[in-house]
Amino acid sequence: MPQRNQSRFENVQINCAGLTARSSVDESRVINGIFVNITKAPYTVSVQEGNVHMCGGNIISKDWVITAARCVPVLTDNYTVRAGATYYDEGGSVHIVDQIALPPGSAMNKFGFQVSDLALLHVASSFNFDQTRKPIKLIAGDAQLTSNSKVTIYGWANIAMMPPPALHYVSTTVTTKSACNSTFSEFRGIFDNQSCVSTYNLCRKDSGDGLNYNDVLAGIVSWSEICGNVNYKSIYTELAPYRYWIQRTTGV
Template identity: 30%
Template sequence: MAKSSRVHFSPRAWEQMRPKSVDPARGMIRRVSPSKQTHAHVENMNLLKHHAADSVATVAPSSVRAVCSRWRTTAEGFCTTGTYSQWRRSGTREFPYQLSLQKNAEHWCGAVILNEDWALTAAQCVEDSEDTYEVLAGTNTLSEGGTRHTVTFISSHEGYDASDSWVNDIAVLKVSPAFPIDGVTVAPIQLPEKDEEVPDNANVTAIGWGKHWYFGQIQDGLRKVDIHIWQQWLCESVWHDINYNVHATQICAIRFKNNKHYDTCTGDEGGPLLYEGKVVGLVSWGHFCGEPPYPSVYTRVSSYLDWITEKTSGSRV
């Protein structure tokens, strides 16, 4: 799943897909020279061989690589992801807390319901304060069903910094009218405990309407993919070798299997990473939407429970 363009390649969409290299606050593309990464890439692939039984065995280093927050394309074209078949359609009532955050009436990001009045998403999704945002609730299909709710107030984390690995990439949204919570088609997400850890190598699930491949489009139907939590030290090591920080308030996940990669991508930003029914992460950033050996990085929700409570006036679930 993913994002960079909108559903159709209109002139406006192409404009949105151009790299915004002069604006780091909106997800600047950072290019990495081959000389700085090739040796580290090979060493980290050796680490990957021991990380999990289904890890990719070998991947030739690219001559040029780029990192993008899910908002932005690479200078060569687009953020990429795996094949279409790696995602599965979700059940009709499987994820009643999932929201489509829409910008100017088009799907833009994922989000989840906190309670009747508030939603949770990534800060990068709501940086453009002059745009009109709303969320679509209670449906798995973007083109039909559900209820629409205007975003009336946005509170992004004060420490959000796109120039430092998109640290503190979290925001809460107040909506009107209130979500019609019925516990069946519309329901609040379960939050983790404060500082709760997800076990290394745990199976987790990501969901969203994002794109699936290089020239793909936003999906009309909600889809899901099962991936694995990475050991924090390994994730930090892989990214550090190309000069990116992975903070303690971030969590890493991806799945490499049979020379394929399973991952989130453009259009999934702000959506949930789920473990045992709890939202443990929010889609934030990665490398070409999952190109090995780099795992994708998520905002670790358990690090922000006090912040969420404060910003929603103590009204979180």
């Protein structure tokens, strides 16, 4: 694995207000995957609380990031986004989150799972686009991934649960909704606008990671029951049904 570059980062501060409380994020994270430099996925960011990596996210414009709602669970002014960095704990630029938007109807069910598990994060200081920071194109509102569609998911991993916290990716396929519902039948299946991918390498600190389908962002990782368990798939939220909300909120 390449040696780390000790680069400096920009830290912009502004308070965040008007947030609502939601559930906590599990402490587990992605295991394994293939190392990749941030220039291969420059839209990928680390969503952090108190400079601690909590989730992944994706840049969709110079001022907005999309992630999972479970990644911003409590009222705090301490959320930041680290962009343009291969390692989630150094380099790139750090941006304070000053606004969070949730889809209409976003709530928890009785199992503690998020309905409409998406969040839009507005950053106080705009991203300066370069080879390490770029927006990703969003899927069209009338598009849908079919089963066996091949996707790539970028996120931060600890190899064998050891440092360094470098960016990695996994390639996987979309499953049928019936298979996804069967896997999670003990939780009464998945919500509308959710589907599964077949990989079992995704863990809960990779909530918010994006599903890249031919360089288009098609979904956001929500959760998986047990990190690395071959009997469980990983659930993601489809973006196409939320395109109007995203456009209305961000202009994208």
